[in-house]
Amino acid sequence: MKAVEYEVENGLVKHLIEHKKDFLLGRRGIGIVFLSNALGWKVDIDRAKMILYPARVTLENGELNLYTEDNTLIGVIRLKEYLKVTVIW
Secondary structure, X not given: OOEEEEEOOHHHHHHHHHOOOEEEEOOOOEEEEEEEOOOEEEEEEOXXXXXXXXXXXXXXXXXXXXXXXXXXXXXXXXXHHOOEEEEEO
């Protein structure tokens, strides 16, 4: 596994979501991992000691929106609060 750091840009994050790539936001921030088509995503928020399992993640107006299978919004992550994206290849 290889990790590469980039500045947070909406286009990059949108590309990662569309191609189901794993990435981290911030230094001790949020890990976003695609599990499988059947399971969806895993969002690990380290500082809050919280893990969410959204079925769908979208990028709208600079925010990551986390949805359940029935399209219920369960979380919002504002990208402007993070300086870097670490992409896991």
